[in-house]
Amino acid sequence: MYESPIREVLVEGGKTYTDVSNDICRPLENKATKGWWIGFIVSALVLALWIGATTYTLMTGIGTWGLNKTVGWAFDITNFVFWVGIGHAGKLISAILLLFRQKWRMSINRSAEAMTIFAVICAASFIVSHMGRPWVAYWPIPLPNAFGSLWVNFNSPLVWDVFAISTYFSVSLVFWYLGLIPDIATIRDRATTRMRKFMYNFFAMGWDGSARTWNRYELVSLILAGISTPLVLSVHSIVSMDFATSVIPGWHTTIFPPYFVAGAIFSGFGMVLTLLVIGRVVLKQEEYITMGHLDAMCKVVMLTGSMVGLAYITEFFIAAYSGVEYEQYAFINRATGPYAWAYWIMMSCNLIAPQVFWTKWARSTPWFIFVLSIIVNIGMWFERFVIIVTSLHRDYITSSWAMYTPTWVEFSILIGSFGLFFTLYFLFVRYLPTINMSEIKAILPKKQTQH
Amino acid sequence: MSMKNNNQKLILGIYDDPDKVLAATRNVRKAGFDIKDVYTPFPIHGIDKAMGIQRSRLGISAFLFAMTGLLTAVVMMVYMSWGDDWEINIGGKPNLHIPTYIPVTFELSILFTAFGMVATFFIVSKMAHGKNPTLMDIRQTDDRIVIAVNLHNTGDSDAINKIFQSNGALEVKERDLSI
Numbered sequence A: 001m002y003e004s005p006i007r008e009v010l011v012e013g014g015k016t017y018t019d020v021s022n023d024i025c026r027p028l029e030n031k032a033t034k035g036w037w038i039g040f041i042v043s044a045l046v047l048a049l050w051i052g053a054t055t056y057t058l059m060t061g062i063g064t065w066g067l068n069k070t071v072g073w074a075f076d077i078t079n080f081v082f083w084v085g086i087g088h089a090g091k092l093i094s095a096i097l098l099l100f101r102q103k104w105r106m107s108i109n110r111s112a113e114a115m116t117i118f119a120v121i122c123a124a125s126f127i128v129s130h131m132g133r134p135w136v137a138y139w140p141i142p143l144p145n146a147f148g149s150l151w152v153n154f155n156s157p158l159v160w161d162v163f164a165i166s167t168y169f170s171v172s173l174v175f176w177y178l179g180l181i182p183d184i185a186t187i188r189d190r191a192t193t194r195m196r197k198f199m200y201n202f203f204a205m206g207w208d209g210s211a212r213t214w215n216r217y218e219l220v221s222l223i224l225a226g227i228s229t230p231l232v233l234s235v236h237s238i239v240s241m242d243f244a245t246s247v248i249p250g251w252h253t254t255i256f257p258p259y260f261v262a263g264a265i266f267s268g269f270g271m272v273l274t275l276l277v278i279g280r281v282v283l284k285q286e287e288y289i290t291m292g293h294l295d296a297m298c299k300v301v302m303l304t305g306s307m308v309g310l311a312y313i314t315e316f317f318i319a320a321y322s323g324v325e326y327e328q329y330a331f332i333n334r335a336t337g338p339y340a341w342a343y344w345i346m347m348s349c350n351l352i353a354p355q356v357f358w359t360k361w362a363r364s365t366p367w368f369i370f371v372l373s374i375i376v377n378i379g380m381w382f383e384r385f386v387i388i389v390t391s392l393h394r395d396y397i398t399s400s401w402a403m404y405t406p407t408w409v410e411f412s413i414l415i416g417s418f419g420l421f422f423t424l425y426f427l428f429v430r431y432l433p434t435i436n437m438s439e440i441k442a443i444l445p446k447k448q449t450q451h
Numbered sequence B: 001m002s003m004k005n006n007n008q009k010l011i012l013g014i015y016d017d018p019d020k021v022l023a024a025t026r027n028v029r030k031a032g033f034d035i036k037d038v039y040t041p042f043p044i045h046g047i048d049k050a051m052g053i054q055r056s057r058l059g060i061s062a063f064l065f066a067m068t069g070l071l072t073a074v075v076m077m078v079y080m081s082w083g084d085d086w087e088i089n090i091g092g093k094p095n096l097h098i099p100t101y102i103p104v105t106f107e108l109s110i111l112f113t114a115f116g117m118v119a120t121f122f123i124v125s126k127m128a129h130g131k132n133p134t135l136m137d138i139r140q141t142d143d144r145i146v147i148a149v150n151l152h153n154t155g156d157s158d159a160i161n162k163i164f165q166s167n168g169a170l171e172v173k174e175r176d177l178s179i
Helices: A017-029 A034-060 A075-086 A089-099 A103-107 A109-130 A157-190 A194-204 A211-244 A256-282 A291-322 A325-336 A340-358 A366-393 A408-431 A437-442 B018-030 B047-051 B058-083 B098-124 B154-166
Strands: B007-015 B034-039 B145-150 B171-178
Touching (some): A017 A157, A017 A408, A017 A437, A075 A211, A075 A366, A075 A408, A089 A103, A109 A256, A157 A211, A157 A437, A157 B098, A211 B034, A211 B098, A256 A340, A256 A366, A291 A325, A325 A340, A325 A366, B007 B018, B018 B047, B018 B145, B034 B047
Antiparallel strands (some): B007 B171
């Protein structure tokens, strides 16, 4: 139990166990609302844009993008790192906060984990389309082949990335599904239509709430959380090594792994806030995702925003201190060169903007939190753009300096990927409980459960 | 034993408060009756001790799966870089350079642990997709907690009923469970 006279309650409104089931099952048991249909159709239309632009790229080749010989990585890898970063908050909330016994995670971990999975799907789509020849996308996987026992290069961070991201995706999916089973069983036992009974019965795997099963289940959840914690840290560290193990000025820095992980948590929480500030009102879940939850998440955003800000400044200092003129130029060029506008967007969105969360007013005003979460999303996208494009466009040989301008295809894929993400999210909201009912029931204050 | 005949007689105590369930479970067990299981919509802290359930050994399986993953990764990478036909030379960089082998080894250990342990959990708990559960009460996944006690002796019914009632059961009923 989580009761204390000085702590705010985690679930407001004096809910009983029945109330929890009714409230959380309502969005998926009632008819779809008009708002849901509008959201779903708009998302699906944006998804159509993604399908169109991606198909065009795959049919024609990545010549449809604005890449050139100097800037060989740009929008696509920016989008990839952006989405993978967003995919980190879910695991952070469900795994690291579980180990730290932060019980406020319980009403947000389900939707954050769903977000993780959908964001990693978006990220993976960028890797595949970036390959140029996606029909050979299986080549980084070590398979016996017809090329004379030619195996993959295990010294390459790109191969590590293949292992890291596929492990991360599949482990996240298993962890999410395991957490859903008791709730799916609850929905199964409330189901009124035959189709509903059949589907939820199929996925509930015969769950009956036996205390013996719960005993094992809790141990499995704990161990999964325990191994997911280093996993989540390793994944973005490895993504950062795609850059850090190269010899490009601006990329070749040892600060990258912790800096990328902090950035991932920052952007992930930004996206969780974007979704939940709206979702808690639309799904009428204000009593479960309380102002206390928003407050805690704002504090995490402020902390991690300051951490990435510190990393930006440290990078600058180390470049100056290193005495390497290429390194120094890379950073001077970031802040004052042709892409300085992107650099200052990044600085103001990620370092400066979250500092408003020092004030209680900012942390307790939902519309303001929403605006700020969008700013964080924009800032974190630009962070990756700055790291990738400004480092590449001017490196050692001045004769190969170039500028990069994205094409409409790249913009369509970026915007379209939000369609992919939100279409999946709307389906999730419609068919699965967005809050973990069994965990919430376990933390209800005792006096509340009595009628 | 009850397994011999096809019918299993149960007596069920239905509750809505985990604290009362804990007390009732302890008392039923202390009186020497055979608790089949406690069905609950959410995990109850301490119920395993009250029922006398041993700590699960799934932790050991997790360790074994992690070791399997680790070995698989090391054997795979050594074989592919060195063992198969010729030593792979990429840019003249050192082969079998241990630090660069760590990420893949780590990821595969995690992957094997997660999948191995979850699969073991499903097998041990006899869970499978589409399996129809035997529910004691339709509300046991919603807001009711059910203590199910095996009734080996019809004469015990009154004594168990008494324990259930004195610990605040909402309802007590008997049930035949055909196996």
